[in-house]
Amino acid sequence: MPTDIRDYAVVGNCHGIALISREARVEWCALESFDAAPVCFRMLDDHIGGYLDTRPADPFEVTRRYLPKTNVLETTFTTAAGSATVTDFMPLGRHPDAAPDDFVRLQPLPWLVRIIRASEGELDIKLDMLPGVGWGTCEPDVRRIDHGVALNGASLLCSHPIEVDDGHISAVMHVRAGDELRLVLMAGHCAMPSDVLARLDRLLAITVAYWKAWIGRCGYKGPYVDAVERSALALKLLTYAPSGAIVAAGTTSLPEVLGGSRNWDYRLSWVRDSTLSLFALSVLGYREEPEAFRKFLFDCGTGAVFPTQIVYGIHGEHDLTERELTHLRGYGGARPVRIGNAAHRQRQFDVYGEVMDWLTLHCELGGSLRPPELELLRRTADYVAEHWCEPGQGFWEERDEPRHFVYGKMMCWVALDRAQVLLKCHDYDDVMRAMVEDVHRRGIAPRGYLRKCYGSDLVDAVLLRTPTLDFPLLPGCLQATIDEVMAKLATPRGVYRYRGRDGLDGDEGTFIACGFWLLDALLFTGKKKEAQDWFETMLQQANDVGLYAEELDPQSGQFLGNFPQALSHLALIHGAVLLDFVEHGGPEALKGTHADRVQHAVRMMEEAKRARQAPHAEIGADEWLLDLAALGLG
Structure with missing residues (x-):
């Protein structure tokens, strides 16, 4: 059975977009623009459509929400042995050359970022990915790179080792409270994967600040x-x-x-x-x-x-x-x-x-x-x-x-x-x-x-x-x-x-x-x-x-x-x-x-x-400035 459309949430950055099921499976992901050929499209074909899935190996219960006043999605898995929270977002912020109050000229990154933090106990997280290429008309060409794999025109970076078998990507990662897994599904390839994985917290902070400033x-x-x-x-x-x-x-x-x-x-x-x-x-x-x-x-x-x-x-x-x-x-x-x-x-x-x-x-x-x-x-x-x-x-x-x-x-x-x-x-x-x-x-x-x-x-x-x-x-x-x-x-x-x-x-x-x-x-x-x-x-x-x-x-x-x-x-x-x-x-x-x-x-x-008696809390423009050079990513 396909995922009920009602069970999808969405993240994006005013360029690309991803749809994510209640159980945190990415079933649609167009990274560079809305109309780009998607790297994940399982919702349109559950046999050859690409997807990215990370979930506990044991039975679990799930809750989810958007971080308040943002388009950043948070999904929490709870098992008998522990719990972990998945944070999904597509990075964006103010362009370095934009005016401080300009919410239209943006600096995006054609990435889907997933950060998994174990909060209680311990649990095994299973990673499972089938990349989609050319709307399923091409076999995925998957090869190992430092901190991940290169796909046809895209990459999956991961903070933990992953396996590749006949185009299929998988891993089982054991985490305890306080541990963190980091993944980035990105268009193109990256010369500095370790730097990218190290800067995800800053990208998350900038993205959250942008959405809060805009909705404010x-x-x-x-x-x-x-x-x-x-x-x-x-x-x-x-x-x-x-x-x-x-x-x-x-x-x-x-x-x-x-x-x-x-x-x-x-x-x-x-x-x-x-x-x-x-x-x-x-x-x-x-x-x-x-x-x-x-x-x-x-x-x-x-x-x-x-x-x-x-x-x-x-x-x-x-x-x-x-x-x-x-x-x-x-x-x-x-x-x-x-x-x-x-x-x-x-x-x-x-x-x-x-x-x-x-x-x-x-x-x-x-x-x-x-x-x-x-x-x-x-x-x-x-x-x-x-x-x-x-x-x-x-x-x-x-x-x-x-x-x-x-x-x-x-x-x-x-x-x-x-x-x-x-x-x-x-x-x-x-x-x-x-x-x-x-x-x-x-x-x-x-x-x-x-x-x-x-x-x-x-x-x-x-x-x-x-x-x-x-x-x-x-x-x-x-x-x-x-x-x-x-x-x-x-x-x-x-x-x-x-x-x-x-x-x-x-x-x-x-x-x-x-x-x-x-x-x-x-x-x-x-x-x-x-x-x-x-x-x-x-x-x-x-x-x-x-x-x-x-x-x-x-x-x-x-x-x-x-x-x-x-x-x-x-x-x-x-x-x-x-x-x-x-x-x-x-x-x-x-x-x-x-x-x-x-x-x-x-x-x-x-x-x-x-x-209103109390002034609205303002978010400084520098908080949602995404300067790739300053971050060491430019």
Whole structure:
């Protein structure tokens, strides 16, 4: 049986990422970048997929947690004879040339570090590793080096002797209380392995200081601070520092249906998901990540309209041709395993609204747009004004024929509404009135709720986002839409995004972000108690370390889809902040656009900061400076 997706935790350094099971087995590890060929990918093939495992030889119990306010994972094994704690992290810190308050220009190391400390008694630790090479298409070439082994393009360093047998790496290491084992899985090779192993404590201290300093800037101090901070740390971990891109999730091909074919590559930067992530970070007080993404998007997304496509590679790639790795078994037999995503060819009208909405916020918070950028936005608004009445693909990228999605029509209105703010004009008033009339006439079912598509009486959970858009709705339409979602899509554990055909085989689970959007919509209809109860229900769906995948099996509670999922975590942050708005400012605090609400959040955070009597403990910038030369590693 494959490891339950719910049992994974994640570590990373805004370049690479690793997924680690509850029993501390590394089952996914891409060292240099999110989209690099992984050295561990057991989750996608439990026969040839690489992994790294260190565990007690005797039966054990296990607990785990993140070190407070960090993305550093700590797993504790307890046996009848002793206990040991495993600390996993990927090193990062401030670049030596970065400003002291710069949290975007980073110095990472393409390493996964594991430190095992025996705390009580004594026990044997078994090391077991199968390296993965070329997605399992190549036999691993393993040879001994000083303090470890060299692999194909990678190395495993170890403080204790290890054995190699036909490409398999193993050891049994006896430890007593106070003893320590050190391992480093690194991209490339190292000329100074003993120096690397000797400096891991310093690298751990720098990494911990970085994460604590970054999350210390979070302005949310409400009742759900632990969940909000964990979600913010997950979103930050999913940013790719070299370009400013934000990936939708850290993995590819974890299935939306167990054993099915709904398996997609999410290690890419969706414009829509990224802009929604930036709203979540902005509302918490973060500014650098949004500015880095703005630069990324204008660098790779310029053309006749903006953006030129709905998703890019993390280095700005436009060609994301979808390929199937047919030799891999897939997670639990769910085939195919895919690299790339054919959705990059889809035309989705909602993306123009998401970008214009976010850029409005960018300018409201003091950002600016250059004349060529404004001209590009004008061309985009002209394009939307001319083509909004045409069919397209929807928010969920269904692989079916283009249709007139109601949410897409409303987002075209948002695009023109925000464009008029950015361009300081009223050129699109007549078109916007026509859009509203069209949605009211064709997009509302006889029972008064918003349809998924023109000509269909199905409902779509993305329409729960409507009140956040400031789109003019008919009286009672939002409540009728909530009622229809509750009747047709809601379960005790969450909300399906839609039901019915979508051009793909099989069904899927409830969509975690949709569950949080339901509480948003409830707040906009004045149902604070129901919204808070639903928020508590959604919080209970997280795994033991506070992380979410994309979907949830409504019967078993098993996670489905890629992990960790940015859209799930940003929706949690948004819901927590809206609850805080209503608690302190009443329903009036929800009115307006995203930009209005973020400005309101900024004011609330500033007032709360002034009201706090004890100053927040500051971490000096030198504590999270990763200077390789000073460490003797440069």
